[in-house]
Amino acid sequence: MTTPLRLGIAGLGTVGVGVLRMVRDNSDILRARTGRDVTISAVSARSRDKDRGVDLSGFVWEDDPVALARRDDVDVFVELMGGSDGPAKAATEAALAAGKAVVTANKAMLALHGQALAELAEENDAPLRFEAAVAGGIPCVKALTEGLAGNRITRVSGVMNGTCNYILTRMESAGLPYADVFEEARALGYLEADPSLDVGGIDAGHKLAILSAIAFGTRVDFDGVQLQGIERVTIDDIRRARDMGYRIKLLGEARRTPGGIEQSMRPTLVPEDSPLGQLEGGTNMVVIEGDAVGQVVLRGAGAGEGPTASAVMGDVCDIARGMALPPFGQPAATLQAPVRANATTECAHYLRLSLRDEPGALAQVATALGRSGISIDRMRQYDHPGTDAPVLIVTHPCAPGDLARALDDVAATGVVAGDPVALQIQTP
Amino acid sequence: MTTPLRLGIAGLGTVGVGVLRMVRDNSDILRARTGRDVTISAVSARSRDKDRGVDLSGFVWEDDPVALARRDDVDVFVELMGGSDGPAKAATEAALAAGKAVVTANKAMLALHGQALAELAEENDAPLRFEAAVAGGIPCVKALTEGLAGNRITRVSGVMNGTCNYILTRMESAGLPYADVFEEARALGYLEADPSLDVGGIDAGHKLAILSAIAFGTRVDFDGVQLQGIERVTIDDIRRARDMGYRIKLLGEARRTPGGIEQSMRPTLVPEDSPLGQLEGGTNMVVIEGDAVGQVVLRGAGAGEGPTASAVMGDVCDIARGMALPPFGQPAATLQAPVRANATTECAHYLRLSLRDEPGALAQVATALGRSGISIDRMRQYDHPGTDAPVLIVTHPCAPGDLARALDDVAATGVVAGDPVALQIQTP
Numbered sequence: 001m002t003t004p005l006r007l008g009i010a011g012l013g014t015v016g017v018g019v020l021r022m023v024r025d026n027s028d029i030l031r032a033r034t035g036r037d038v039t040i041s042a043v044s045a046r047s048r049d050k051d052r053g054v055d056l057s058g059f060v061w062e063d064d065p066v067a068l069a070r071r072d073d074v075d076v077f078v079e080l081m082g083g084s085d086g087p088a089k090a091a092t093e094a095a096l097a098a099g100k101a102v103v104t105a106n107k108a109m110l111a112l113h114g115q116a117l118a119e120l121a122e123e124n125d126a127p128l129r130f131e132a133a134v135a136g137g138i139p140c141v142k143a144l145t146e147g148l149a150g151n152r153i154t155r156v157s158g159v160m161n162g163t164c165n166y167i168l169t170r171m172e173s174a175g176l177p178y179a180d181v182f183e184e185a186r187a188l189g190y191l192e193a194d195p196s197l198d199v200g201g202i203d204a205g206h207k208l209a210i211l212s213a214i215a216f217g218t219r220v221d222f223d224g225v226q227l228q229g230i231e232r233v234t235i236d237d238i239r240r241a242r243d244m245g246y247r248i249k250l251l252g253e254a255r256r257t258p259g260g261i262e263q264s265m266r267p268t269l270v271p272e273d274s275p276l277g278q279l280e281g282g283t284n285m286v287v288i289e290g291d292a293v294g295q296v297v298l299r300g301a302g303a304g305e306g307p308t309a310s311a312v313m314g315d316v317c318d319i320a321r322g323m324a325l326p327p328f329g330q331p332a333a334t335l336q337a338p339v340r341a342n343a344t345t346e347c348a349h350y351l352r353l354s355l356r357d358e359p360g361a362l363a364q365v366a367t368a369l370g371r372s373g374i375s376i377d378r379m380r381q382y383d384h385p386g387t388d389a390p391v392l393i394v395t396h397p398c399a400p401g402d403l404a405r406a407l408d409d410v411a412a413t414g415v416v417a418g419d420p421v422a423l424q425i426q427t428p
Numbered sequence: 429m430t431t432p433l434r435l436g437i438a439g440l441g442t443v444g445v446g447v448l449r450m451v452r453d454n455s456d457i458l459r460a461r462t463g464r465d466v467t468i469s470a471v472s473a474r475s476r477d478k479d480r481g482v483d484l485s486g487f488v489w490e491d492d493p494v495a496l497a498r499r500d501d502v503d504v505f506v507e508l509m510g511g512s513d514g515p516a517k518a519a520t521e522a523a524l525a526a527g528k529a530v531v532t533a534n535k536a537m538l539a540l541h542g543q544a545l546a547e548l549a550e551e552n553d554a555p556l557r558f559e560a561a562v563a564g565g566i567p568c569v570k571a572l573t574e575g576l577a578g579n580r581i582t583r584v585s586g587v588m589n590g591t592c593n594y595i596l597t598r599m600e601s602a603g604l605p606y607a608d609v610f611e612e613a614r615a616l617g618y619l620e621a622d623p624s625l626d627v628g629g630i631d632a633g634h635k636l637a638i639l640s641a642i643a644f645g646t647r648v649d650f651d652g653v654q655l656q657g658i659e660r661v662t663i664d665d666i667r668r669a670r671d672m673g674y675r676i677k678l679l680g681e682a683r684r685t686p687g688g689i690e691q692s693m694r695p696t697l698v699p700e701d702s703p704l705g706q707l708e709g710g711t712n713m714v715v716i717e718g719d720a721v722g723q724v725v726l727r728g729a730g731a732g733e734g735p736t737a738s739a740v741m742g743d744v745c746d747i748a749r750g751m752a753l754p755p756f757g758q759p760a761a762t763l764q765a766p767v768r769a770n771a772t773t774e775c776a777h778y779l780r781l782s783l784r785d786e787p788g789a790l791a792q793v794a795t796a797l798g799r800s801g802i803s804i805d806r807m808r809q810y811d812h813p814g815t816d817a818p819v820l821i822v823t824h825p826c827a828p829g830d831l832a833r834a835l836d837d838v839a840a841t842g843v844v845a846g847d848p849v850a851l852q853i854q855t856p
Contacts, residue, residue: 001791022578022720032758033577131575137721139575146574147559147567149461150450150741240533275703275727292450293565293738299703300721310721313578323574325753330460374461406835 004037005320006073009066010091011080012045012052015105015132018309019078022052030313034320048094070128071109072174076101076319078312084108096120105132105313108197111206113214114220116273118332128230128327129315133377134207135160135305136299139314140286144214145329153215157253160301161204162282163190164230165251168267169280172247174239178231190282200229204252205265210317211286212254212263214329218338220265224254228266232421237352240392240419241269246350260339269350271424274428275299346397347427348377353420355381355412361415362391366404368413372399372406388417394425432576433748434501438493438519439478443533443560446737447506448482458741463746469501472666489817497523503528504747508742525547531743533736534786536625539634541671542648543640546760556582556755557743562635565586566728568714572642573608573757582768583642585681589632590710590730591618592658596695597708600666600675606659618710632680633693635803639714640682640691642757646766649691653680654771656694660849662826668820671699676779677703679854688767697778697853703727704854725727750783774825775855776805781838781848783809783815789843790819796841800834802826814846822853 007023023030023040030038042060042065062068069077069091077095079102081088088106090276095102097120104110108128110117120298121128131141135158144156159165170181185191190198197203209222230250232313241248246269254263270276273289275297281286282391284302289295318324328335355361364380369376375396382390407420435451437444441570450470451458459464470488472495490496497505497519501517505523505529509516518532523530525548532538538545538558547555559569563586572584591613598609610627613619618626625631637650658678668678682689698704703725707713712730717723729735746752756763785788790809797804803824810818821832835848 020722021484026580026719029580030578031646031760035759115724137723139571141583142570142575146746147742148738149745150454150458151738152454153455203693249796273706275706278701287740290738291454292446292734292741294729294735296566298726300724306720307722310576310579310718313720314575317577318574321753323753325749325751331463334460 003038004039005034005316006039006041006075006425007078007316008042008068008071008074008076009040009078009080010044010068013080013081015308015312016045016080016307017052017054018305019080022309022313025165026216032316034317038316038318038320041074042068042071042221044068055246065091066094069100072099074100075178076103078317079104079106082106082108084112087425089113092117093120096124096126099124099126101127101282101319103129103312105130105312107206107210111209111220111222114210114328115332115335118327121327122332126323127319129318130210130327131315132308132311134210135284135286135298136302136304137310138284138286138298139311140211140298141214142154142314143296143298144211144288145325148288148290148293148296150328151292153165153256153288153290155253155255156211156215156286157251158284159249159276159279159283160207160286160302161198161201161250161251162284163198164204165279165283166190166281167199168233168238168248168250168259171235172242175235177231177235180181200251201227201265202325204250208252208254208263208265212261213335215254216256216261219335221338221340222263224261224263224338224340226264226266230267233267236390237421239359241350242272244394245272246270247272247394248423249276249279252277256344257344259294259342260342261340262341262343265275267423269423271426292349343400345427346399348397348425349403350423350425351393351395351420353391353404354418355391356415357387357389359414364390364415365410368409369406372402372409374406430464432467433744434463434467434469434503435744436470436496436499436502436504437468437506438496439510440471440695441508441739442733443623443736444473444508445480445482447508447740450737450741455605460747462745463749466748468745469743470496470499472496475630483594493519494522497528498526502528504531504744507532507534509533510536511850512540517541518748519547520545524552524554527552527554529555529747531557531740532786533740535562535584535631535634535638539637539648539650542638542756543760543763546755549745549755551676552775555752556746557746558638560736560739560742562638563592563712563714564730565731566712566714566726567737567739568639568726569642570727571724571740572639572716573753573785574715576718576721576724577757579717579720581684581716581767583683583717583742584714585679586634586712587677587704587707587713588680588712588714588730589626589629589678590712591626591706592632593711593723594709594774595627596658596666596676596678599663600670603663605663606661625840629655629678630694632636632678635808636682636691636693638717640689643682644684644689644764645758647763649766649768652689652691652766652768653695654692658695661695664818664848669702669742669778672822673700674698674702676851676854677707678705683773685769685772687772688769690769690771690773692771697851699854741835771828773822773855774827776853777823777831778851779823779848779851780822782845783819784843784845785815785817786843793819793838793841796837800830800837802831
């Protein structure tokens with residue numbers, strides 16, 4: 001038996017408490033599998049007095065996470081505070097600079113500062129691990145970085161925000177409008193303090209950017225993710241999609257194209273009988289495609305105390321076992337500057353627009369679409385109690401750029417009220 | 429750039445050729461991700477002259493795999509010959525004894541000799557890796573051994589033999605009897621030389637025994653797997669199961685119970701709208717359940733050149749990166765002798781029996797079942813052209829032991845022709 005591996009845990013929210021419980025309840029498992037005792041030396045959080053349902057009396061309390069990160073009796077700094085900057089980043093940098101391993105669940109920090117942190121980690125020969133930052137309990141970072149490392153990865157996609165998936169599936173099952181389910185989710189504590197991180201697709205975009213960097217050997221490029229939130233998806237959109245055999249999911253996709261890397265996170269119509277279409281509630285799914293392996297699908301809980309703590313402890317076990325590799329799977333200095341591709345992959349689109357009740361309005365829309373080469377698969381105008389008529393259009397596959405131009409053309413006709421909603425339909 | 433990692437490959441069938449192609453076509457990827465060149469020094473196979481569609485002229489040819497395993501210019505011995513004993517085992521032992529890493533796809537060898545090989549590997553500080561032995565391209569050994577290492581695993585289950593799944597789904601989709609689809613599969617080259625390895629559930633049982641050892645920290649115990657093949661599943665069974673909302677899959681399950689470890693591999697009715705129920709053709713699925721993570725589902729191609737080579741190369745990358753851990757995730761000496769539990773988990777059963785055309789026959793069967801405490805959920809007697817009438821019975825949940833006694837009782841009545849078919853219905 002070698003020396004114990006000593007953790008310092010900063011952040012005692014849901015996940016932090018989950019880690020405390022796993023270290024306490026599974027100490028026999030951890031010892032058997034890593035050959036070492038895994039212990040906790042010190043903890044840190046915003047409030048010392050809050051009742052978290054776990055006994056903290058055996059741990060040193062540090063008010064300052066940076067001081068925690070630098071403690072001599074901490075081998076692994078476990079960063080569970082969140083926030084891309086501020087104390088989380090300062091403490092992570094302090095730990096790495098001191099040559100200590102860091103395990104974090106912080107997708108925002110990695111999506112925005114992943115390159116600099118990876119360089120710092122490698123300079124100091126300090127592991128930096130973040131399985132818990134992507135898709136909760138699903139060991140997808142490990143699958144991509146290690147298990148599938150021999151593959152040329154062609155695409156990584158999936159549903160990576162459980163809250164959005166909860167909202168979309170709940171709207172459908174309860175027949176409730178977006179605003180009502182949003183408030184429900186807020187009351188249940190499912191939403192981030194800034195809800196736009198969830199419903200705006202930002203949180204999921206952070207995760208996608210991390211996976212994309214590993215998959216394609218490029219620097220993390222969150223700004224390169226085309227983001228569209230779920231805020232404008234209506235219960236009617238969901239029902240109409242269902243009528244056509246689709247369900248709407250906040251789908252992330254990163255793919256290598258001849259022009260560069262395409263990254264997007266947006267509400268997308270997926271076939272209802274596909275694995276993605278059947279995903280309910282807070283479950284996440286990550287789909288990895290490689291030249292040799294074909295398609296591998298990973299499914300599991302995307303958040304929550306146990307699943308996220310499981311991912312943290314997986315990283316801790318690797319560190320205890322002395323298994324080390326660069327944070328993004330190859331040396332940070334060798335990660336390429338990402339070339340952003342204009343989205344050129346053609347796909348069908350679902351369009352919803354509000355047509356002014358004027359003679360010839362529908363014809364003007366159809367003509368405008370035709371001028372940009374957008375061909376229409378189906379078009380349907382619905383009953384309308386008000387003055388504007390909802391119109392639903394499904395296009396044949398077209399390039400996103402052509403569609404954007406077409407929608408500008410449509411707007412210029414003056415017969416459409418407000419902004420159209422355009423959702424991609426998944427290319428199989 | 430450190431020194432190259434030099435492979436010696438024994439066995440140039442489908443998977444061996446896939447490895448040759450990956451090393452050739454993805455050399456840039458391998459170098460970027462491992463920091464080393466991955467090269468092939470020497471190869472070995474039964475026939476030197478066979479045209480495999482790849483150029484072997486750059487590699488030394490060895491007729492004897494043991495000599496290959498011992499070569500000074502081989503760092504990693506890649507064993508793709510198959511067979512639990514004979515040359516595969518001899519060469520693996522030779523490589524490990526010489527302190528060389530071994531990567532193998534050989535589930536039979538590991539299921540029968542895993543403990544001894546792991547001990548030999550650890551004595552010689554030589555990695556022994558076998559991701560390719562279980563579920564083709566799905567990185568499930570890594571997920572269980574590393575990613576979910578912090579969990580107390582409660583159950584591992586799944587569909588792990590693509591050939592059986594192909595036969596069962598093809599019988600259903602084409603409406604063909606077992607014997608016809610079996611011959612089709614043989615003609616397509618899907619079956620092992622000894623087909624009972626596939627259809628008898630032995631191959632899948634080998635895989636389950638390996639996962640079970642890792643999951644529960646026990647010595648591999650293939651003899652403890654309760655095996656039932658798919659040979660007696662008829663097209664009528666498949667249709668009747670479907671009528672009740674189920675599909676029949678060769679399902680493996682290893683679970684920890686208070687009495688010990690239960691391992692089984694047998695045709696099982698699973699809900700048709702569950703992930704397992706929707707698995708088509710050669711696809712495999714592994715479901716891992718842990719105390720913290722809940723349920724993680726992994727899906728991908730279970731066999732074939734690319735997927736299996738992908739798994740081999742994942743292990744090769746780990747070795748190139750210097751990442752090492754004991755073969756079964758903890759030192760072989762600490763693996764417990766497995767305690768086999770009598771299957772006590774109650775579940776409903778599907779029974780099919782052939783009733784002699786005698787007055788009161790059905791009543792005698794029902795009475796015999798009742799005497800053993802088996803209560804009947806549904807019973808149906810079908811039209812019969814011959815003298816014996818097919819009867820289908822679905823039981824309420826009961827212990828397998830009680831059912832076995834009940835079936836003995838039923839046999840003793842003398843009103844049943846042949847052996848009844850009894851299939852478990854999956855406990856959710």
